[in-house]
Structures are given as structure tokens and as C-alpha cells.
Amino acid sequence: MAGELLSVKxxxxxxxxxxxxxxxxxxxxxxxxxxxxxxxxxxxxxMLRCISFLERADAGDMIFDGVDYSLRDASRKExxxxxxxxxxxxxxxxxxxxxxxxxxxxxxxxxxxKMPKADAEEKxxxxxxxVGLEDKHGxxxxxxxxxxxxxxxxxxxxxxxxxxxFFDEPTSALDPELTGEVxxxxxxxxxxGMTMLVVTHELGFAENVSDRVIFMENGSIVExxxxxxxxxxxxxxxxxxxxxTFIER
Amino acid sequence: MISERLMGIxxxxxxNILIPGLTMTIPLTIISFAIAMVIAIITAxxxxxxxxxxxxxxxxYVWVVRGTPLLVQLFVVFYGLPNIGILIDPFPAAVIVFSxxxxxxxxxxxxxxxxxxxxxxxxxxxxxxxTYLQIIRRIVLPQALRIAFPPLSNxxxxxxxxxxxxxxxxxxxxxxxxxxIVARTYEPLALYIEVGLIYLLFCTVLTRLQRIGExxxxxxxx
Numbered sequence: 001m002a003g004e005l006l007s008v009k010x011x012x013x014x015x016x017x018x019x020x021x022x023x024x025x026x027x028x029x030x031x032x033x034x035x036x037x038x039x040x041x042x043x044x045x046x047m048l049r050c051i052s053f054l055e056r057a058d059a060g061d062m063i064f065d066g067v068d069y070s071l072r073d074a075s076r077k078e079x080x081x082x083x084x085x086x087x088x089x090x091x092x093x094x095x096x097x098x099x100x101x102x103x104x105x106x107x108x109x110x111x112x113x114k115m116p117k118a119d120a121e122e123k124x125x126x127x128x129x130x131v132g133l134e135d136k137h138g139x140x141x142x143x144x145x146x147x148x149x150x151x152x153x154x155x156x157x158x159x160x161x162x163x164x165x166f167f168d169e170p171t172s173a174l175d176p177e178l179t180g181e182v183x184x185x186x187x188x189x190x191x192x193g194m195t196m197l198v199v200t201h202e203l204g205f206a207e208n209v210s211d212r213v214i215f216m217e218n219g220s221i222v223e224x225x226x227x228x229x230x231x232x233x234x235x236x237x238x239x240x241x242x243x244x245t246f247i248e249r
Numbered sequence: 250m251i252s253e254r255l256m257g258i259x260x261x262x263x264x265n266i267l268i269p270g271l272t273m274t275i276p277l278t279i280i281s282f283a284i285a286m287v288i289a290i291i292t293a294x295x296x297x298x299x300x301x302x303x304x305x306x307x308x309x310y311v312w313v314v315r316g317t318p319l320l321v322q323l324f325v326v327f328y329g330l331p332n333i334g335i336l337i338d339p340f341p342a343a344v345i346v347f348s349x350x351x352x353x354x355x356x357x358x359x360x361x362x363x364x365x366x367x368x369x370x371x372x373x374x375x376x377x378x379x380t381y382l383q384i385i386r387r388i389v390l391p392q393a394l395r396i397a398f399p400p401l402s403n404x405x406x407x408x409x410x411x412x413x414x415x416x417x418x419x420x421x422x423x424x425x426x427x428x429x430i431v432a433r434t435y436e437p438l439a440l441y442i443e444v445g446l447i448y449l450l451f452c453t454v455l456t457r458l459q460r461i462g463e464x465x466x467x468x469x470x471x
Contacts, residue, residue: 054372080378088376094369098391108377111387156377 003030004063005164005195006051011060011071013043013050020046021057022219028164028197033190035206035227036199038216039242044199045091047216048168051197052088053079065163084112087157087165091172093149095141101128101152102137105159113160127155131185147178151185164195171202183209203246207231215239255436259443262430266423266444270451273422277340277412281347282405288352293359294385307356314353320414322346327418343415347408355397355404362397363389395466402459406452413448423447 006028013021020043028034036044050057050071057071065085069078095104105124109115115123128134131151141149150170157165170186171179183202187209190196200206206213206227213230215223215238223230223239234240251259292310295303314322327342337345366389374384416425427444431437 052376054375080380083376084378086376088373090369090373092369094367094373096370096373096388098388098395107374107387108379111383112378112380156373160378 004028005030005032005065006197007063008051008071009061011047011050011057011062013046013055013057020219021050024060024219024221026214026221026224028195030163030195031193032212033194033196033210034198034212034214035202035210036197036214036216037201037203037206037242038222041218042216043219044216045168048166048197048199052086052166053082054088084160085163087160087162089150089153089157089165089167089170091169093141093146093153093173095149095153095156097141100138100140101133101144101148104141104152105156108156109159123159124155127158128152130158130188131155132181145178146174147181150174150182154182154185154189158189158194164197165189167196167198167200169199169201171200203231203243215242217242251439255439258430258434258436259439262427262434262440262443263447265430266426266447269421269426270423270447273340273420274409274412275451277343277347277415277420277422278405278409281344281412282351282408284344284348285351285355286401288348289355289359290390292352292356293363294390296356296360297363298381298385311353311356314350315357319346319350319411320417322350323414323418339415339418339420342418343412343420347412347415351404351408355401358397358400358404359393362393365396366392398463398466399459402455402462406455406459409451409455410448 004027006026008024008026011021011024011026012019024043024047026047036047038044046055049055050060051062053071053074060071062069062071064082067078067081069082074082095101096107099107102121102124105127106115106117106120109120109123110117125134125137128137131154133148133151133155136144136148136152141152144152154165154170167186171182174182179202183205186196186198186205190209196210198205198210210227213223213225213227214221215230215234215236217238223234223236225234230239231243234243292307295307323343323346326337326346327339330337370388370392371384374388379387412420412422413424415422416428419425423444427440431440434440
């Protein structure tokens with residue numbers, strides 16, 4: 001496929017007896033914004049973590065930006081190379097607690113990319129401006145609201161000009177009134193053409209922002225469709241049932 | 250009531266006790282504690298990182314040192330080692346023993362603090378492309394030391410008092426200075442209370458410094 005950025009084949013992962021991921025195949029084109037939906041326990045987060053090497057898969061291969069990786073045996077060096085081309089946004093933000101908002105963004109630039117401090121700070125300020133937090137550059141994570149922390153985390157993920165950003169339930173830890181500010185930053189990012197793989201429970205985001213929706217259950221992909229079709233005319237019965245539970249609410 | 254003679258002894262002895270306190274007790278504490286911190290951080294890190302053989306050595310070291318009395322360790326080094334031809338002067342012998350002893354205890358404090366830093370901090374560092382060592386040095390260790398600061402301050406205060414044991418290996422620190430004055434004046438009650446109060450004074454200063462330090466570290470909140 002032309003413009004393919006990420007392709008995963010046969011990703012499997014078990015924890016003890018339980019099979020969490022059962023032979024997942026997935027491909028992502030450059031510029032795609034993909035929402036991953038599914039009930040809790042479906043393996044969505046584990047899939048994202050295996051693709052990012054935060055968990056080692058039991059089996060599976062990946063091609064990212066033309067480079068082959070084994071999801072089980074990739075070397076430390078290969079993983080580092082992959083990480084420097086991607087960003088990851090966590091459910092619990094995971095901002096460095098001993099760094100300011102600006103420091104969180106510049107940390108990776110200075111240490112991993114050897115960027116001069118002044119350049120890193122200039123870039124960091126530009127990113128904070130982009131997520132609307134320029135005035136908070138000197139604040140520590142403990143002084144920021146959850147929504148603000150997550151926006152800093154998104155800015156941090158953007159700092160290295162990644163080819164793709166992974167989002168692991170980026171709004172699930174937030175109070176409902178704070179999800180909007182995070183989602184609007186993500187929408188902006190999508191409009192700028194960033195490739196995004198987003199595990200989420202926000203159906204509105206999946207429907208309005210993402211190009212494609214993947215529905216997972218029991219460690220497998222049940223349905224993978226363009227978002228318009230996914231919501232208006234899903235193929236699988238299970239998908240319809242899942243969507244129905246949301247509409248009822 | 251305190252007689253004029255006793256008052257005179259207490260006033261004269263105050264300086265004779267305080268000066269070895271400033272020239273021996275304090276330097277012994279500071280030097281030993283500084284070395285102990287280096288030992289403790291290394292010992293904690295090799296265990297935290299799970300580096301094979303080194304991890305076992307670290308555990309063995311902590312086990313032996315924590316399982317034997319400080320006084321015994323002092324005697325082994327100062328009175329025992331000369332048997333195999335190793336003679337060490339009292340002050341350096343005390344520094345060696347106090348460093349090694351405190352290093353083992355503080356290693357456990359720091360190891361627990363490293364484990365208390367949320368796992369997500371490490372993962373976030375990995376995801377911005379930092380190496381393991383960079384994450385440890387710049388993110389995890391600074392946070393761990395902040396967590397460990399109150400218990401380590403506690404250890405430092407304990408150490409000020411433990412240095413009195415060095416009197417047993419002829420280090421003329423505050424306690425030994427007091428013993429000598431007692432031998433001359435036969436006023437043990439007043440003089441031992443006096444030296445106790447001077448230890449209390451030192452520890453009070455350290456407690457104040459600890460509070461200031463905690464407030465400074467508190468700058469970036471919980």
C-alpha cells in the first residue's frame with residue numbers, strides 16, 4: 001500500500017494463562033487518524049504498548065517507516081531508533097514530576113537528540129503556545145490540572161517531530177469537563193496531518209476526527225472500517241451491539 | 250544548687266567539649282556521611298537495575314553490615330586489622346567504618362525510594378527516546394533522592410550521635426574529651442549532661458536544616 005507507515009503482523013501476547021492479543025494484523029497509512037474502540041479488557045492498551053515496545057509481545061512483526069522490527073526480540077538499539085520517530089501519550093500523563101512544563105518538553109530534545117538548550121527551549125515554547133499553555137511554562141506537573149498536564153504531555157510527544165503519535169486513553173483519567181480541551185488539541189493535531197493511533201472511549205472523537213475506526217474484543221480486531229461507515233453501517237453484529245449500548249446511555 | 254566550683258568547671262569545659270565537637274565530631278560525620286551517600290547510591294542502583302553479579306555483592310554487603318554491631322566493626326578495623334599488618338590511624342579508621350556502615354543502611358532507604366518512583370516516569374523517559382542511564386540520572390534518581398530526603402536526614406542525625414562510639418578507638422571527639430574532663434574533675438553527672446546538651450544542640454541545628462531542605466525540595470510539589 002502506498003504511503004504505508006506502520007504495518008503489524010501476527011501480534012500476540014499472553015499474561016500467564018490469559019491470551020490478551022491473538023494474532024493482530026494492522027496497518028496504518030501516513031496521515032491516518034485511527035480510533036481504537038472496544039470494551040475494557042479487549043486488549044486495546046496492550047496492543048498499543050506492544051507496538052511501542054513498552055511490553056514485549058510473544059510474537060509479531062512490524063514494519064515502521066520502512067524498517068523491520070520483531071515485536072518480541074527487537075534490540076535496545078532498534079527500540080531507541082523507533083522511539084525517536086514516535087511519540088506516546090499516556091492515560092495518566094506521566095509527566096516528569098521533577099521538570100516544569102517546559103522542561104518536560106525539552107528533556108528528550110536535550111538528552112536524546114542533543115539539541116542545544118536554547119533551541120530546545122524555543123521549540124518547547126512554540127509547542128506550549130500550540131497547546132495553549134505558554135503562560136504555564138514554569139509550572140511543575142503538580143501545579144497543573146489534569147487537562148493541562150495532558151496537553152503538556154501531547155506537546156512533549158510532538159517535540160521530536162514524530163512520524164506518528166500513540167495515544168493510550170488520553171482522556172480517561174480526566175474529569176468530563178476537562179476532556180474537551182485535550183480533544184481539541186488532538187483534533188488540531190489531526191488537522192495538521194499527524195498520523196495518530198488513539199485508544200479511546202470518546203465516540204465523538206472517533207466519529208468526527210478519526211478517518212478509521214478499529215473495534216476490538218477479546219484480543220482480536222472485530223471490525224476495521226472508515227469512521228463514517230463504522231458508525232452508520234457496521235458490518236458485524238457485535239459492533240452494532242457495542243454501539244447500541246452507547247446510544248442507550 | 251550548682252556550686253561556684255561546678256559552674257566554673259562547666260563553663261571551662263564547655264569550650265573544651267565544643268571544640269573537639271567542631272573539629273572532630275562534625276567533620277567525622279560530614280565526611281563519613283558524604284562517602285556513605287556515594288556507596289549507598291551505587292549499592293541501591295545496582296540492585297534497582299538488577300545488574301547480575303553486582304546485585305549479589307550489594308546484597309551481601311548490606312546483609313553483613315546491617316547484621317553486625319557498629320562497635321564491633323570499629324574494633325575489627327582499628328584493633329583487628331593491625332594483626333594482618335594493616336594499621337590505620339584512628340580518624341581515618343572511624344571514617345571508613347562509619348561510611349561503610351551508613352552506606353548499607355542508606356542503600357536500603359534509597360533502594361526503597363527508587364522503587365517508590367512511579368513506573369510511568371521510566372516509561373515516559375523511554376518514549377521520548379532517552380537511554381536507561383539518562384532516565385535514571387535525570388528523572389528517577391532525583392525523584393528518589395527527594396523521597397529519601399527525610400529518612401536520610403534522620404540517618405545523618407543518628408550518625409552525629411553514633412560518632413561518640415569513635416571514642417572507643419581513641420578518636421578524641423566530644424565524648425572522649427568529656428571523659429577526660431570527668432577523670433580530672435570527678436563531676437560525671439553535670440559533665441555528661443553537658444555533653445548530651447551539646448549533641449542536642451548539633452542535632453537541633455540539623456533538624457532545622459532538614460526542614461529548610463524539605464521546603465526547598467517541596468517546590469515541585471507532590
